[in-house]
Amino acid sequence: MDQFKLKLKTIIVTTLNLEDVAPEDIPDNEPLFGAGLNLDSIDALELVLKVEKEFGIKITSSEESKQALANVDTLAEFIIHRNPDAALGTQKSEP
Amino acid sequence: MSQFHSEAYVRKNLGPQWGPDLLLLLDRILPSRVLNFFVLCACYFCVPLLKSQTKVSTDWLWRIRGKKPHHSEIARHYYHFILSLLELLRMSKNTRHVFNCVGANAKHFQDFLKSGKPALFGTFHIGNSDLLGYALGERGHKIGMIRMNSGNSAETRRLVARFQENVKIVWVDKPENIFFEIKRILQSGESLAMKCDRLEFSSKGELFYFAGRQYEFPFTIYHLAILFNLPLWFCVGVPSGKGITDVYPFSVFVPDVLDKGTSLRKGKIHFQSVLNDIEEILKENPYLWFNFLLPNKY
Numbered sequence: 001m002d003q004f005k006l007k008l009k010t011i012i013v014t015t016l017n018l019e020d021v022a023p024e025d026i027p028d029n030e031p032l033f034g035a036g037l038n039l040d041s042i043d044a045l046e047l048v049l050k051v052e053k054e055f056g057i058k059i060t061s062s063e064e065s066k067q068a069l070a071n072v073d074t075l076a077e078f079i080i081h082r083n084p085d086a087a088l089g090t091q092k093s094e095p
Numbered sequence: 096m097s098q099f100h101s102e103a104y105v106r107k108n109l110g111p112q113w114g115p116d117l118l119l120l121l122d123r124i125l126p127s128r129v130l131n132f133f134v135l136c137a138c139y140f141c142v143p144l145l146k147s148q149t150k151v152s153t154d155w156l157w158r159i160r161g162k163k164p165h166h167s168e169i170a171r172h173y174y175h176f177i178l179s180l181l182e183l184l185r186m187s188k189n190t191r192h193v194f195n196c197v198g199a200n201a202k203h204f205q206d207f208l209k210s211g212k213p214a215l216f217g218t219f220h221i222g223n224s225d226l227l228g229y230a231l232g233e234r235g236h237k238i239g240m241i242r243m244n245s246g247n248s249a250e251t252r253r254l255v256a257r258f259q260e261n262v263k264i265v266w267v268d269k270p271e272n273i274f275f276e277i278k279r280i281l282q283s284g285e286s287l288a289m290k291c292d293r294l295e296f297s298s299k300g301e302l303f304y305f306a307g308r309q310y311e312f313p314f315t316i317y318h319l320a321i322l323f324n325l326p327l328w329f330c331v332g333v334p335s336g337k338g339i340t341d342v343y344p345f346s347v348f349v350p351d352v353l354d355k356g357t358s359l360r361k362g363k364i365h366f367q368s369v370l371n372d373i374e375e376i377l378k379e380n381p382y383l384w385f386n387f388l389l390p391n392k393y
Contacts, residue, residue, distance in 0.1 A: 017355070040298040042318045045274045049322060062275045 004087040005076050012072075015050045016043050028073045044069055051075070057082040115250055118177070119184050127337060131178070138173035142166055145173075148387040158306050159374075159381045168382075175382040179223050179334060186226055187253035193339045194230050194332070204328060204344035208234065213281070215327045216288040217316050219373065222383040223332035223340040228288040229254055230342075232262035239263045239280035241273070241289035281323045291316055291329070291366075292386050301363060305370045306377075312370075317362035321350040329369045333380060343376060345369045 009023035012032070016039065026037065032047075033039050039047070047069065048059050057079060059065050068078035079086045121130050142149050152172045156164035164172075186192050196205050207214070208231070216231065216238070218224040228240040242251065242264050255264050263285075265276040280287055294300050294313050301314040320327040327348040332340040348365045350358045377384050 041274050042298045042315060042322075045278060046318075046322055048278070060275075062272050065275070 001076065001087060004080075005072050008072055008075055008079075011050060011054065012037075012047065015046060026072060029071050031071055032069050032075075051079065055079050055083050055086045057086075115180070115184050118181055119188065122181060122185065131174075134177050135170065135174045138177065139167065139170040141173055142169045148173075151387050155306070155384060156381060158308070159377060159384075172382045175222075175334075176385050176387075179225065179383075179385070182223050182334070182338070182340070183225050183254070184250050185338070186229060187250040187257065189257060191338065192226060192230070194226075195335065195339065195341050196344065197341045198343045200344045200346055201342075203347070204330070207326070207328070207347070208236070211236070213237075213284055213286045213325060215316055215320050215323075215325050216286060217291040217327060217329045218288065219290060219292045219329075219331055220385040220387075221331045221333075221373070221377070222380070222385075223334050224290075224330070225332075226340060227330055227332050227342065229258050229262060230340075231286070231288070232258040232260075235261060237261050237285040239265050239276065239285060239287045241265050241277075241287070277319065281319070281325065287319070289316055301366075303363075303367050303370055306374055312366070314362070314366070317348070317350075317359060317366065320348060320362070321352055321355055321358045324350060324352045326350075327365075331373060331376065333376065333383065343372075345372055 005028055006023060009026045012018070012026065013021050013023050018037070021037070030037065033044065044065060048065055051068075052058055059068060059078075064078075068075050076087075118134075121133070125133075149169055152169045153164055156168055156172060160168075182192065216228070218227055228238055231238050238261060240262060251264070255262065263280065265273060265280070277287060291313055294311060299314045299318055300311040302309050303312050304310075305312075316327060319325070327350075329345045331343050333343060335341045346365070346368070348362060350362070352358070
């Protein structure tokens with residue numbers, strides 16, 4: 001799980017071009033929006049699109065994205081719930 | 096630069112709720128010249144009453160025309176706003192409106208529209224630009240429009256009902272839902288139209304020069320163009336007579352999705368070019384700029 005969370009942090013940093021942030025420096029429970037990394041709505045959209053493509057899942061509403069993108073912990077839980085093979089590095093498409 | 100405002104917001108259009116209905120009634124029963132005369136007189140009396148808007152109008156006209164505007168010129172500024180509102184009201188009542196595509200990019204734009212491909216369409220609070228999204232819907236384009244929820248906007252509801260087959264409104268006063276609606280619209284192959292001259296609900300702003308000053312303009316539409324790999328067209332609608340609008344399309348922006356940084360840099364150059372072209376149009380038609388909010392001057 002720690003490796004998977006590190007992968008997510010790397011995705012966040014590279015997708016959003018966070019040049020001054022190293023993936024390993026992002027705490028698992030640090031808010032991604034409003035505080036902490038202080039990402040904005042376009043960042044959220046970009047991250048949602050990347051996560052959907054990378055893990056073959058769909059985030060279908062703003063409520064889901066708020067829950068999923070609260071921090072790295074919640075994002076990891078959300079992805080694994082939708083795609084249990086995600087943490088193994090195996091992509092499965094949602095039906 | 097700019098942060099997204101998360102609280103819900105409903106803005107009320109200026110004027111009483113019955114204002115648009117009264118305008119429509121007078122439009123039906125009075126000859127145009129008589130109605131226009133009464134509107135101009137009413138605008139003359141509004142100048143001292145609309146203090147913040149008059150301040151912005153004064154500042155704008157002074158800069159674009161190079162001299163301090165007279166009370167009557169500010170009234171004329173409001174008068175043209177009302178005339179454009181009247182066109183919107185007429186269109187909401189199923190009155191036919193003619194759109195002529197003009198300028199150097201007209202043919203390229205029209206060829207693109209004929210292709211039926213989706214795109215992002217940006218515009219500004221200028222003249223009859225409010226009509227352009229509905230014009231696209233009328234021509235069969237499936238399009239979402241980002242709009243502010245004005246509490247007394249009955250004409251918007253009528254327009255939405257008239258063009259509901261092809262036009263969907265995304266209300267900006269619920270910011271938490273905006274980007275999912277944008278995502279849904281663009282991922283389904285439809286187009287999206289938005290105004291690009293107010294920062295209130297934009298999450299990305301950049302600095303540009305406009306009419307001699309530096310302002311922060313929303314830059315979100317370029318990020319969307321890159322994210323969804325869509326061409327971006329800016330257009331403005333300039334009134335050309337009762338029921339007629341000249342549509343000025345500007346050069347298209349095509350993103351390079353493989354190089355986001357370069358795309359964003361090219362986007363900034365592109366938007367500055369669009370603003371320069373708009374400034375030229377407004378120097379010829381200075382009363383058509385309707386961004387009456389206090390300027391987001393940097």
